[in-house]
Each structure stands twice: as structure tokens, then as C-alpha cells.
Amino acid sequence: MQQGRLLWMGKSQVGIYRMAVLPLPSYPEEGEMGGExxxxxxxxxxxxxxxxxxxxxxxxxxxxxxxxxxxxxxxxxxxxxxxxxxxxxxxxxxxxxxxxxxxxxxxxxxxxxxxxxxxxxxxxxxxxxxxxxxxxxxxxxxxxxxxxxxxxxxxxxxxxxxxxxxxxxxxxxxxxxxxxxxxxxxxxxxxxxxxxxxxxxxxxxxxxxxxxxxxxxxxxxxxxxxxxxxxxxxxxxxxxxxxxxxxxxxxxxxxxxxxxxxxxxxxxxxxxxxxxxxxxMNAEVYLTTNEIGKVVMVNADELSKPIVKVGDTYYNLAKDHSISIDRMVD
Missing domain, CATH: 1.10.3210.10 (Hypothetical protein af1432)
Incomplete structure (x- = not known):
């Protein structure tokens, strides 16, 4: 599923999505975490x-x-x-x-x-x-x-x-x-x-x-x-x-x-x-595909099914029912 860039950059076209409405905590970025x-x-x-x-x-x-x-x-x-x-x-x-x-x-x-x-x-x-x-x-x-x-x-x-x-x-x-x-x-x-x-x-x-x-x-x-x-x-x-x-x-x-x-x-x-x-938001999760991704967007109509980024691919879990979050990366 390679439509992530459309979802990310053109969110007016998929209006049910939104970013967090409260300011997210400021913590190290993905590249600064050294594998943590x-x-x-x-x-x-x-x-x-x-x-x-x-x-x-x-x-x-x-x-x-x-x-x-x-x-x-x-x-x-x-x-x-x-x-x-x-x-x-x-x-x-x-x-x-x-x-x-x-x-x-x-x-x-x-x-x-x-x-x-x-x-x-x-x-x-x-x-x-x-x-x-x-x-x-x-x-x-x-x-x-x-x-x-x-x-x-x-x-x-x-x-x-x-x-x-x-x-x-x-x-x-x-x-x-x-x-x-x-x-x-x-x-x-x-x-x-x-x-x-x-x-x-x-x-x-x-x-x-x-x-x-x-x-x-x-x-x-x-x-x-x-x-x-x-x-x-x-x-x-x-x-x-x-x-x-x-x-x-x-x-x-x-x-x-x-x-x-x-x-x-x-x-x-x-x-x-x-x-x-x-x-x-920004937390790493294990998907049922055995991939590790990052939660990057929230679906306002189905809060339990966010958009997860894996590499350059964005999985829209509200649309692709063959994939789900298995557990959090702790």
C-alpha cells in the first residue's frame, strides 16, 4: 500500500484524519534514538x-x-x-x-x-x-x-x-x-x-x-x-x-x-x-505483518485504527483490514 504520501500531504482529501490537537511532548527524533x-x-x-x-x-x-x-x-x-x-x-x-x-x-x-x-x-x-x-x-x-x-x-x-x-x-x-x-x-x-x-x-x-x-x-x-x-x-x-x-x-x-x-x-x-x-502518536508498534512502524496519524472516526508509517510506506489501518497493530514496542 503506497498511497501514504497522498494521505500525509493531502489530508484535506481524506478529511477524517487529523493530527493531534494537543501539543505533543518534545522528545528525541527517530534518528536520534540510537535504536531505542x-x-x-x-x-x-x-x-x-x-x-x-x-x-x-x-x-x-x-x-x-x-x-x-x-x-x-x-x-x-x-x-x-x-x-x-x-x-x-x-x-x-x-x-x-x-x-x-x-x-x-x-x-x-x-x-x-x-x-x-x-x-x-x-x-x-x-x-x-x-x-x-x-x-x-x-x-x-x-x-x-x-x-x-x-x-x-x-x-x-x-x-x-x-x-x-x-x-x-x-x-x-x-x-x-x-x-x-x-x-x-x-x-x-x-x-x-x-x-x-x-x-x-x-x-x-x-x-x-x-x-x-x-x-x-x-x-x-x-x-x-x-x-x-x-x-x-x-x-x-x-x-x-x-x-x-x-x-x-x-x-x-x-x-x-x-x-x-x-x-x-x-x-x-x-x-x-x-x-x-x-x-x-510517534510510538513504535509491531504490525501483524511482523514489521515495526510508527503511529503518525489518528483516524477520528476509528481511533483504534491509525495510520502507521513503515519506511516510506503508510498503512491506513482503517482501510486495510488485513493489517492491524499487534503490540507496542516498549
Whole structure:
């Protein structure tokens, strides 16, 4: 397929394509990376190393917080918890940059603390995208909701959470109790926005009624719970788990395009996906042709099928269905 130059230089002729609408991070160009992947090059920057350092310090603070709250029955210092997350946010330039940084953190295998901080950051991103005039109080409560959404997993047996094989029905039912544990831990805490406990209980509800614990539908689920549900699902699927490797982000985005429009709040999901996919611009990917290419353009109608450049050839994955992205070059 040699029509790439037409697509690249004459994009007015293929109007469904567009370049990223947010400024892309400035990192080494392809010829300057000395054989490293895009994400390896990013990890070498001082900017990422500072982000990484503050991120890991925040994880240490979270471990202390979770243990004090769950094991010692202490109250949550909401202001300090939010400030810790804000310190991480302050290391990024915009929402796209946060997503770019998080993609470089995918090597950390931690289903509780790293995941919770990621969900807090993603919830913060989504909140600002869909509610541009959101108050600081509401944004702080949303961010805290993302941070604490899985705190109930501290009371789920580790041998179930860390099991490498498929869970039995009874084991999955045990895992599902984390929403009840989380709500019970957070409900009634002094000075804690009640929406935080509500999110702990409802972040696995789905707009079509297929979620748990109550099988609630769209109109019953609060905005915060809908936002954290998107952040939680996206991060969980794009991260390594004890029972599987991380799923390719383009496969995850395709899942959201295929099923997410009925399971999640569309008004929140689409702005997030439109921003999230831009974090993969310039990233190297393995194609099903066994070639390595670079994502150079985004298809606004099919976000999961970008244009990929391999040498002088441009593959339009929205048009050529015989080729797809197999995985990211990490």
C-alpha cells in the first residue's frame, strides 16, 4: 500500500484524519534514538525521571495511608492525599503529557497502589476534559475517589487477588466484595466527601445494567462513578496483571469503541479516548505483518485504527483490514 504520501500531504482529501490537537511532548527524533524505542527515549529524559521519582514517592505515601486507614482504623487526611496526587500532576504540562508519562510507567506490576494512583490521575484528566469549569473542590473529590476506589481490596485475600489462573465463580464473588469493603471503610469518615464512598461502591456498575453490585443503569450511576469506571477499566486493561500481560492500547480502545458506548457514559468516554489515543502518536508498534512502524496519524472516526508509517510506506489501518497493530514496542 503506497498511497501514504497522498494521505500525509493531502489530508484535506481524506478529511477524517487529523493530527493531534494537543501539543505533543518534545522528545528525541527517530534518528536520534540510537535504536531505542520511543518510550525508552522518553524514559531517559530528565523530565520523565523527575516524574518517576515523585510518582514512586507518592506510592510510598499511599501504602502508609492505606495501611493506617484499613489496618489501624485511622481517619483519612484528604487534603494530604490530594496534595500528593497534585504533586504528580504538577510534573506534567497537560492531560496528554500525563498519559504519555503513564505509558512509560507500564513496567510496574502493582494491582493496588500503582493502579490506584493511575486511576486518580486518569480521573483527574477526564474530569478536566469533560467539565472544563470544574471547581477545585469537585476536582479534588473526584481525584480522591479515583485514588481510593479500590481500597476495599486490602481486605480481599492476597491468594485470590494474586492468583495466576482463572478465578472460580466463588473466588470472583470474593473479589467483588471489595466494593462493599471499600464503601464500609470510607462511609461516615469525618470530612470525607460522601461521593468518595459512593464511587468505591459503584465503580463497577455499567450503564447497560451489566455491572455490580447492584446492576444499576445509566440514570442511577453518579457522574463520579462513571468517570472512575472509565479510568479504572482503561488502566487495568493496559497494565500487566499476574494472570496476563498488558493488552495493546489500540485493542483496548477498539473494545471501548465496540462495547463501551453502551457500558460507559459516552459524554465522558469519547473525550477521554480522543485524548488517550494521541498519547501514542510517534510510538513504535509491531504490525501483524511482523514489521515495526510508527503511529503518525489518528483516524477520528476509528481511533483504534491509525495510520502507521513503515519506511516510506503508510498503512491506513482503517482501510486495510488485513493489517492491524499487534503490540507496542516498549
Amino acid at each position: 524505542s520511543y518510550y525508552d527515549a522518553v524514559r531517559q529524559t530528565q523530565e520523565f525521571q523527575k516524574f518517576n521519582s515523585i510518582f514512586l514517592k507518592t506510592i510510598d505515601h499511599m501504602k502508609e495511608l492505606f495501611n493506617r486507614v484499613v489496618m489501624q482504623n485511622e481517619e483519612i487526611d484528604s487534603d494530604k492525599a490530594v496534595k500528593d496526587v497534585e504533586n504528580v500532576v504538577s510534573q506534567s504540562r497537560n492531560s496528554l503529557h500525563i498519559l504519555d508519562m503513564l505509558q512509560c510507567m507500564r513496567r510496574y506490576d502493582d494491582e493496588t497502589y500503582v493502579h490506584s494512583l493511575n486511576v486518580a490521575l486518569l480521573s483527574n484528566v477526564i474530569g478536566k476534559l469533560v467539565f472544563p469549569s470544574v471547581s477545585k473542590e469537585d476536582l479534588d473529590s473526584l481525584t480522591l475517589s479515583g485514588l481510593l476506589h479500590d481500597i476495599g481490596k486490602m481486605l480481599v485475600p492476597d491468594e485470590v487477588l494474586r492468583k495466576k489462573d482463572h478465578l472460580t465463580i466463588s473466588e470472583f464473588n470474593v473479589v467483588k466484595t471489595h466494593v462493599l469493603h471499600g464503601s464500609n471503610i470510607l462511609a461516615g469518615m469525618k470530612g470525607l466527601d460522601p461521593r468518595v464512598a459512593e464511587v468505591a461502591m459503584r465503580h463497577h456498575e455499567r450503564c447497560d445494567g451489566s455491572g455490580y453490585p447492584g446492576g444499576w443503569h445509566r440514570e442511577q450511576i453518579t457522574p463520579f462513578a462513571k468517570i472512575v469506571a472509565i479510568a479504572d477499566t482503561y488502566d487495568a486493561m493496559t497494565s500487566d496483571r499476574v494472570y496476563r500481560k498488558a493488552i495493546c492500547p489500540f485493542d483496548v480502545i477498539h473494545m471501548f469503541e465496540r462495547e463501551g458506548l453502551v457500558k460507559f457514559e459516552v459524554e465522558y468516554l469519547l473525550p477521554f479516548l480522543t485524548t488517550a489515543v494521541q498519547a501514542y
